[in-house]
Amino acid sequence: MDLTADTHIQYLKGVGPKLGDVLRKRGVGTVGELLEWFPRGYEDRRKARSIASLEADQIVSIEATIINVRSVQMGRSHRKMYEVIIGDTTGKIACKYFRVPYRGYFERFSTHQKVRVAGKVTLYRSRLEFHHPDIQPIFEDDVTAEDKLIPIYTETEGLSPFKLRKLMEVAIEELVAKQKAIREVFPQWIREKYNLLTRAEALKLIHQPPPQAGEEFLNFISPAQRRIIFEEFFWLELYMTIEKMGIKRESAPAFLKGSALAKKLENSLPFQLTGAQKRVFEEIYQDLCIPHPMHRLVQGDVGSGKTLVAFMSACVAKESGYQTALMAPTEILAEQHFKNAEKFLAPLGVRVGLLIGHLKAKEHREICEQLANPEIDLVIGTHALIEDTVEFKNLGLVVIDEQHRFGVEQRNKLKKNIYPHFLVMTATPIPRTLAMTVYGDLDISTVDELPPGRTPIVTRKTFASKRDQVFSFMKEQIDKGRQAYVIYPLVEESEKIDLKDAVSEFESLKKRFPDLNIGLLHGKMKSDEKDAIMNEFRENKIHVLVSTTVIEVGVDVPNANIMIIEHAERFGLSQLHQLRGRVGRGEFKSYCVLVLGYAVSEDSIHRADVIESTNDGFKIAEADLEIRGPGEFLGRRQSGLPGFKMANLVRDISILKDARSAAIELVSIDPELVKVENSLMKAALREHQKSIVG
Ligand code: ADP
Ligand code: MG
Numbered sequence: 001m002d003l004t005a006d007t008h009i010q011y012l013k014g015v016g017p018k019l020g021d022v023l024r025k026r027g028v029g030t031v032g033e034l035l036e037w038f039p040r041g042y043e044d045r046r047k048a049r050s051i052a053s054l055e056a057d058q059i060v061s062i063e064a065t066i067i068n069v070r071s072v073q074m075g076r077s078h079r080k081m082y083e084v085i086i087g088d089t090t091g092k093i094a095c096k097y098f099r100v101p102y103r104g105y106f107e108r109f110s111t112h113q114k115v116r117v118a119g120k121v122t123l124y125r126s127r128l129e130f131h132h133p134d135i136q137p138i139f140e141d142d143v144t145a146e147d148k149l150i151p152i153y154t155e156t157e158g159l160s161p162f163k164l165r166k167l168m169e170v171a172i173e174e175l176v177a178k179q180k181a182i183r184e185v186f187p188q189w190i191r192e193k194y195n196l197l198t199r200a201e202a203l204k205l206i207h208q209p210p211p212q213a214g215e216e217f218l219n220f221i222s223p224a225q226r227r228i229i230f231e232e233f234f235w236l237e238l239y240m241t242i243e244k245m246g247i248k249r250e251s252a253p254a255f256l257k258g259s260a261l262a263k264k265l266e267n268s269l270p271f272q273l274t275g276a277q278k279r280v281f282e283e284i285y286q287d288l289c290i291p292h293p294m295h296r297l298v299q300g301d302v303g304s305g306k307t308l309v310a311f312m313s314a315c316v317a318k319e320s321g322y323q324t325a326l327m328a329p330t331e332i333l334a335e336q337h338f339k340n341a342e343k344f345l346a347p348l349g350v351r352v353g354l355l356i357g358h359l360k361a362k363e364h365r366e367i368c369e370q371l372a373n374p375e376i377d378l379v380i381g382t383h384a385l386i387e388d389t390v391e392f393k394n395l396g397l398v399v400i401d402e403q404h405r406f407g408v409e410q411r412n413k414l415k416k417n418i419y420p421h422f423l424v425m426t427a428t429p430i431p432r433t434l435a436m437t438v439y440g441d442l443d444i445s446t447v448d449e450l451p452p453g454r455t456p457i458v459t460r461k462t463f464a465s466k467r468d469q470v471f472s473f474m475k476e477q478i479d480k481g482r483q484a485y486v487i488y489p490l491v492e493e494s495e496k497i498d499l500k501d502a503v504s505e506f507e508s509l510k511k512r513f514p515d516l517n518i519g520l521l522h523g524k525m526k527s528d529e530k531d532a533i534m535n536e537f538r539e540n541k542i543h544v545l546v547s548t549t550v551i552e553v554g555v556d557v558p559n560a561n562i563m564i565i566e567h568a569e570r571f572g573l574s575q576l577h578q579l580r581g582r583v584g585r586g587e588f589k590s591y592c593v594l595v596l597g598y599a600v601s602e603d604s605i606h607r608a609d610v611i612e613s614t615n616d617g618f619k620i621a622e623a624d625l626e627i628r629g630p631g632e633f634l635g636r637r638q639s640g641l642p643g644f645k646m647a648n649l650v651r652d653i654s655i656l657k658d659a660r661s662a663a664i665e666l667v668s669i670d671p672e673l674v675k676v677e678n679s680l681m682k683a684a685l686r687e688h689q690k691s692i693v694g
Contacts, residue, residue, distance in 0.1 A: 002178075002181075003031055003174040003175060003181065004031070004032075004175070004181045005030060005031055005032025005035070005175060005181055005182060005183065006030050006031075006032060007030060007031045007032075008029065008030060008031075009023050009024070009028055009029055009030055009031060009033070009034060011031075012031050012034070012167065012170060012171060012174070013170050013174075014163075014166060014167055014170055015167065018158075019158070019159065019163075022156065022157070022158040022159050023159070026156055031171050031174070031175060032175075032182075034167065034168070034171050035168070035171055035172070035175065035182075035203050035207070036645060037153060037164075038153075038206060038228070038645050038646045039151030039152055039153055039206065039207070040152060040153065040154055041059070041118070041134075041151075041152045041218070042149040042150065042151055042152060042209060042213075042217055042218055043061040043116075043118040043134070043149070043150045043151075043152050044059070044060070044061055044149055044218065045061055045148060045149070045150055046148065046149075049061075049062050050062070050088055050089070050090040050091075051064065051086075051087065051088050051090050051091040051092065051093050052090035052091045053090070054093065054121050054128055055121065055128075056121055056122065056123035056128060057120065057121060057122075057123075058120070058121045059118075059119070059120050059121075059218055060118070060119075060120075060121060061116060061117070061118040061150075062086075062088070062116070062117050062118075063088070063114065063115070063116050063117075063138065064086040064087055064088045064093075064114075064115060064117060065086065065087055065088065065112060065113065065114055065115070066084060066085070066086055066109050066110065066111050066112065066113045066115055067085040067086060067087045067092060067111060068083075068084070068085040068111060069082070069083070069084050069085075069106055069109050069110075069111070070082070070083050071083070071106075081096060081097065081098050082096070082097040082100065082106055083095070083096055083097075084097075084106070084109060084135060086115065086117060086135075093128060093129060093130065094127075094129045094130070095117060095119075095129070095130040095131075095133050095135060096129055096130065096131050096132075097131075097132055098131070098132070101132075101155045102155060102156070102157045103157070104157065105155070108137070109135070109137070113137055114137070114138045115135050115136060115137055115138060116135070116136050116138055117130060117133050117134070117135050117136075118133060118134045118152055119131070119132065119133025119134055120133075124601070124602050125602060134152050134155070134161075136160075136161055136162075148209070148211050148213075149209040149213050149217055149218075150165070151165065151168075151206075151207055151208075151209070153165075168207045168208075169207075169208070172203070172204050172207055172208060175200075175203075176200045176201075176203060176204045182198075182199050182200040182203065183199070183680055183684075184198050184199050184200070184680075185199070185231075185680045185681050185684045186231075186681075187677045187678065187681075188677075190662050190666070193662070194230065194658050194662055195223070195226075196226070196227045196230060197223055197224055197227045198227075199227065199228075199231070201224065201227075202223075202224040202225075202227035202228050203224075203228075204224075205222070205223075205224035206224050206225060206228065209222075220646070220648070220651065220652075225646065226655060228645075228646050228647075229644075229646050229647040229648075229652050229655050230655050230658060230659050230662075231659075232644050232645065232646060232647040233644075233647055233652070233655060233656045233659035233660070234659040234662060234663060235684070235685060235688035235689075236659075236688075237656075237659050237660045237662075237663035237664075238663040238666065238667070238681075238685055239685065239688070239689055240441050240663075241660075241663045241664055241667045242667060242671075242685075243441045244295075244441040245667065245671065247292075247293055247295055247441065248292055249292070250292060250293050250419045251291055251292060251293075251419065252290075252291060252292055252293035252294070252396075252419045252420065252421055253291070253320065253322055253394075253396045253420075253421075254288075254289055254290060254291040255285075255288040255289055255316050255317060255319075255320040255322070255396070255421075256289075256316070256319055256320045257289050259285075259315060259316040259319050259320075260319070261315040261316070261318060261319045261348060261350075262281075262285075262312040262313075262315040262316055262319075264315075264348055265308075265311060265312055265315050265344060265345065265348060266312065268344070268347070268348065269308075269344070271451065273305075273308070274304075274305065274447075274449045274450070274451055274452075275449060276300070276304065276446075276447045276448050276449035277304075277305050277308060277309055277447060277449075279445075280298055280300075280309055280445040280446070280447050281309050281312050281313070283296070283443075283445045284296060284298070284309065284313055284423060284445065285313070285316060287421065287443070288313065288316055288317075288397070288421055293419045293420065293421055293422065294421040294422060294423065294443075295422045295424075295441060295442045295443065296422070296423055296424065296442060296443045296444070296445060297424045297425075297426065297435070297442040297443070297444045297445070298423060298424065298425045298426070298444075298445045298446075298447060299425075299426050299427075299428075299435070299444065299445075299446050299447070300425075300427065300446060300447025300448070301427065301447075301448075301450065301581075301616070301617035301618070302427045302577070302578060302580075302581025302617065303450055303451070303454065303581055303584065303585060304427075304447040304448075304449065304450055304451075305447065305450075305451055306401075306425045306427070306447055307337060307340065307401075307425075308344075309425075309447070310326060310399045310401070310423060310425060311340075311341065311344060311345060313397060313399065313423060314326070314345070314350065314377070314378045314397065314399070315345070315348070315350065317377070317378075317396045317397040318350050318377040318378070320396065321394065321396075322394050322395065322396025322397060322420075323371070323374055323376065323377055323378070323379070323392050323393060323394055323395050323396060323397075324377065324378045324379070324395075324396065324397040324398070324399065325378075325379050325380075325381070325385050325392070325395060325397070325398050325399070325420075326341075326378065326379070326380045326381075326398075326399040326401065327380075327381060327382065327383075327385050327386070327398070327399065327400050327401065328380065328381070328382060328401045328402065329382070329401065329402045330382065331356045331357065331358070331382055331527045331530065331531070332530060332531070332534050332555060333401065333402070333555065334354065334356055334380050334381050334382050335354065335356070335531065335534075336555060336556060337380045337401070338352065338354040338380045341378060341380060345378065350377045350378055351370075351375060351376050351377045351378070352376070352377070352378050352379075352380065353367050353370060353371070353376040353378070353379045353380070354367070354379070354380055354381060355367045355368075355371075355379050355380070355381035355382075355384050355385055355390070356381050356382050356384050356527070357382060357383070357384045357527065358526070358527040358528060359384075364384075367379070368389065368390055368391065371390065371391065371392050371393065372391050372392070372393055373393060374392070374393035374394065395420045396420050396421065397420055397421045397422075397423065398420045398421070398422050398423070399423045399424075399425065400422070400423070400424045400425065401425050402425065402426060402427060402428075424442065427578060427581065427617070428574050428578065428617075428621065453587075454584060455584065455588075455589050455590065456584070456615050457580055457583055457584040457590045457591065457592050457615060458589070458590070458591050458592070459580065459591075459592040459593075459594065459611055459612045459615075460591070460592075460593055460594070460612060461568065461593075461594040461595075461596060461605070461608035461609070461611075461612055462593060462594070462595055462596070463595070463596050463598075464566075464595055464596065464597050464598055465598075466595075467595060470564055470593050470595060471509075471512065471513075471564075473562075473591075473593075474486075474544070474562055474564060475513065475516075477561060477562045477591070478516060478543050478544070481559075482559060482560065482561045482562065482588060483537065483540060483542070483543055483544070483545070483557065483559050483560040483561070483562075484543065484544045484545070484560065484561075484562045484563070484564065485544075485545050485547060485560060485562070485563040485564070485582060485583070486505065486509065486544060486545070486546045486547070486563075486564045486566065487547055487548070487549065487563060487564065487565045487566065487579055488501050488502035488505060488546065488547070488548050488566050488567070489501075489548070489549065489566070489567045489570040489571060501566075501567075502520070502522055502546060502547070502548050503520065503522075505546055505566065506518060506520040506546040509544060509546060513543075513544070516543045516544055517536075517541060517542045517543050517544075518542065518543065518544045518545075518546060519533045519536060519537060519542035519544070519545045519546065520533070520545075520546050520547070521533050521534070521545060521546070521547040521548070522547065522548040523548060533545070534555070537557060537560075538557055540559055545560075549571075549575070549579070555582055556582075556585055557582070557585070558585045558586025558587070558588075559586055559588070560582065560583055560585075560586075561583050561584070561586065561588040561589065561590040561591065562583060562590065562591045562592075562593070563579065563580060563582060563583045563590075563591070563592045563593070564592075564593045564595060565579060565580075565592065565593065565594050565595060566595050566597075567595070567596075567597045568594035568595060568596055568604075568608055568611075569596050569597055569600045569601075569604035569607070569608070570597075572624055573607055573610060573611060573620050573621075573623055573624035573627065574617075574620060574621055574624045576594070576611050576620075577611065577617055577620045579592075580592040580611070592611075594608050594611060594612070596608060603627075607623075607627065610623045625649070625650060626650055666678070666681075673685070
């Protein structure tokens with residue numbers, strides 16, 4: 001039987017039923033999918049080294065003997081770290097694991113065993129060590145131990161690296177040798193213009209680097225790797241390009257030019273708009289006057305005044321006879337926007353409504369009636385806005401605040417039968433290159449200026465052992481009439497341990513400061529409880545608000561000038577910056593104290609340094625992206641970002657740009673992909689689309 005990329009993996013020579021199961025569990029169902037299991041690195045056996053000769057940041061492979069395997073409790077947390085100490089005649093080095101690759105991973109090892117260890121040498125507290133290296137027992141049958149680059153695949157239980165490499169060999173022999181079995185989706189002109197190997201050539205090289213392969217393979221910049229990375233980006237860019245074109249063709253209401261109402265709002269403000277606010281509003285306004293839907297992302301650092309820009313846009317909608325829906329990620333935030341809208345917009349005759357989940361059935365019904373009549377021009381709410389029972393009379397503009405909490409799906413749900421304009425606002429600034437990838441279907445405006453007169457927040461990191469000093473500093477501020485936030489991490493709303501931390505902190509603060517009013521806010525509370533606490537805090541009846549990250553976005557209490565973030569090491573950089581943005585909103589000098597837990601890594605300290613050293617959200621976002629990678633940075637589920645197999649948005653930006661221009665060029669020549677030379681492309685896009693939008 002002739003093998004193709006679509007052949008069931010079971011039929012590959014050397015794959016029995018048991019191994020077939022192992023592979024399927026790992027998402028490999030066909031021979032083609034096996035070939036897309038890319039090495040996560042290469043081991044350069046041409047320069048096996050001694051431990052004494054290792055230097056920081058080298059990617060190396062060494063042969064050594066296991067001296068000890070042990071697990072260590074990390075600080076007070078419930079997590080464990082594993083340590084494998086290895087040695088050769090020249091010295092010893094520790095291999096550290098902060099998570100277990102799979103159950104039984106460490107049980108495979110015994111002392112005196114000979115192993116090969118491959119990974120990056122890391123300097124930690126002036127010592128060299130490996131973090132999560134690849135450790136393999138050296139077996140007699142591993143005859144590949146010659147002088148070449150050996151691909152390293154992510155460890156899988158039930159499949160030794162040796163066996164996997166053998167399977168790859170067979171698959172390549174079967175498929176790549178018979179070129180027709182590997183589909184080439186790119187037309188000749190794209191391959192020539194962008195200097196791309198064929199897919200078959202690339203796959204072979206990636207799994208079997210030639211003997212002369214150099215550093216470029218180790219660094220994933222070889223032509224073979226470039227071809228695969230280009231293709232991964234290409235699907236995403238092609239999808240975005242076609243999507244964007246489709247949106248531009250839809251029709252939407254064209255709003256009136258020269259809005260008097262927006263001007264009136266501007267004149268009624270107790271302050272001047274910043275130049276950036278004016279410019280961004282102009283950019284939005286131009287879109288709104290075109291009879292095609294706007295899809296615009298407004299990004300701007302915390303406190304840059306995005307809400308007002310949205311309010312001005314709502315004025316234009318109202319004047320043009322359309323309704324606006326403003327959707328916020330939390331009820332707290334929705335209510336805050338509602339209060340501001342009542343303050344700024346109601347006096348101008350804009351009728352404002354609030355629609356959130358916990359309204360009584362009657363109130364809910366009333367709001368819905370008012371929306372249908374229509375007696376509401378601007379409705380502010382949460383997810384409740386996208387329920388099917390909510391009918392608008394003539395929805396013309398949808399504003400989504402803090403985009404990163406919303407998925408594409410929800411965005412689409414708001415389209416309903418007519419197509420409103422979309423304005424998406426985010427305070428998690430995204431480096432431009434990444435933004436154009438993730439939001440390739442959106443136009444982008446940036447509010448790159450803060451209102452004048454803000455004193456920058458002073459940020460300091462400290463350690464849990466200094467907590468007493470931190471709290472007495474907090475007390476001083478409160479004695480001056482200010483208020484404080486104390487933030488606890490709550491990674492998942494369901495993590496009971498974390499919640500207990502916040503609650504016990506709350507109890508211990510009450511004991512520590514019996515004369516202060518201390519409030520507690522967390523995601524498990526009912527919304528009216530949350531509201532009550534938030535209102536008391538706003539009215540300065542609560543001095544210290546202990547909170548989990550529910551406070552993260554948008555909340556505005558100018559009198560609060562100090563924020564203490566416990567276990568700061570557990571937050572992402574952008575999240576810390578967001579949190580910090582809750583203070584520094586008034587006239588008072590503001591402080592943010594990052595309290596690092598016990599036994600934090602050098603890395604965590606470095607991250608805290610970044611926050612300490614800059615207040616620029618864009619710089620922080622770039623650093624965050626670099627440290628965590630795009631998947632985690634954006635939060636995979638919300639981002640709509642496909643999991644790339646080889647591409648890396650930080651490392652491969654220039655390839656991304658090429659893929660993007662190729663996609664745009666292709667679509668401009670053949671918008672519907674109907675040309676014969678693009679037929680494979682069209683089918684492949686449909687397949688990839690699932691991973692992009694799904
Ligand atoms: P964000 O961009 O983080 O959503 P907000 O819209 O919440 O920021 O604005 C933060 C605060 O700044 C609000 O209290 C708002 O009234 C105020 N503000 C907005 N624009 C200006 C301005 N041009 N000058 C002074 N204060 C402003
Ligand atoms: Mg905001």
